[in-house]
Amino acid sequence: MTYTDAYERLIKTFTPRDDLSPDDVALLRSMPLRIVTFGKGEEIIAQDSEVSESCLMMTGWTGRAVYLESGKRQITALHIAGDFVDLHGFTLKYMDHSVVALTATQVAFVRHEELKRITQVSPHLTRLLWLLTTIDGAVQRTTIASLGRRPALERLGHLLCELDCRLAVVGLADEHRFDIPLVQEELADILGLSVVHMNRTIQELRKGGLVAWQGSKVVIPDFSKLAQFSGFDPRYLNFIKRER
Numbered sequence: 001m002t003y004t005d006a007y008e009r010l011i012k013t014f015t016p017r018d019d020l021s022p023d024d025v026a027l028l029r030s031m032p033l034r035i036v037t038f039g040k041g042e043e044i045i046a047q048d049s050e051v052s053e054s055c056l057m058m059t060g061w062t063g064r065a066v067y068l069e070s071g072k073r074q075i076t077a078l079h080i081a082g083d084f085v086d087l088h089g090f091t092l093k094y095m096d097h098s099v100v101a102l103t104a105t106q107v108a109f110v111r112h113e114e115l116k117r118i119t120q121v122s123p124h125l126t127r128l129l130w131l132l133t134t135i136d137g138a139v140q141r142t143t144i145a146s147l148g149r150r151p152a153l154e155r156l157g158h159l160l161c162e163l164d165c166r167l168a169v170v171g172l173a174d175e176h177r178f179d180i181p182l183v184q185e186e187l188a189d190i191l192g193l194s195v196v197h198m199n200r201t202i203q204e205l206r207k208g209g210l211v212a213w214q215g216s217k218v219v220i221p222d223f224s225k226l227a228q229f230s231g232f233d234p235r236y237l238n239f240i241k242r243e244r
Helices: 003-014 022-029 112-121 123-149 152-169 184-191 195-207 223-230
Strands: 034-038 043-045 053-059 062-067 073-079 098-101 105-111 177-179 212-214 217-219
Touching (some): 003 022, 022 112, 073 123, 073 184, 105 112, 152 177, 152 184, 152 195, 152 223, 184 195, 195 212
Antiparallel strands (some): 043 098, 053 105, 062 098, 177 217
């Protein structure tokens, strides 16, 4: 992957939500990037660290993780290509969670000085960057509601619907077919299930004909049916094009 690829991932994240002018695109492409590759399991950003950069996903999957004093871990969010994983670090400057590579991952770091320059030059891009952080919050609220109130089958179905929508925007899902390159232990961690319960939940969704799942390959035969079963409403992802 190249610098151009990193910019294009970010542009693809913005364009379903608002139009970018040629000046917007040129300004985004003017950001200097520091591209780094991480192996599966490596920590990209450490919990309790001070940060001067934000991380734009280029390839792979990462997870936001919170570690308890006991050493137990909870993955609180999944991130894919095109996500600005810790854009909130631009204003917070301190990370209350870590970001971990769940697969081999390539990221582009953007210095906060550059983000500050963009916010000073372009009110429109400032609003769009702000939009990404507010969508992160919406995803987090929806995840909390799923963990607290949805049964395991609906919880997994809802996550699959969300991932299908997010992956399609950046060209990583086609006709409700996509890869989930995560082991069941990681999925269990995300959904608050035991590994045994996770395996059983996948099998039940498959038996019900709601998904076809072989290895890392996932197919949703009838997206509307799975969305209705899971109570999935994509409005919180804000894939609605409007002037921001």
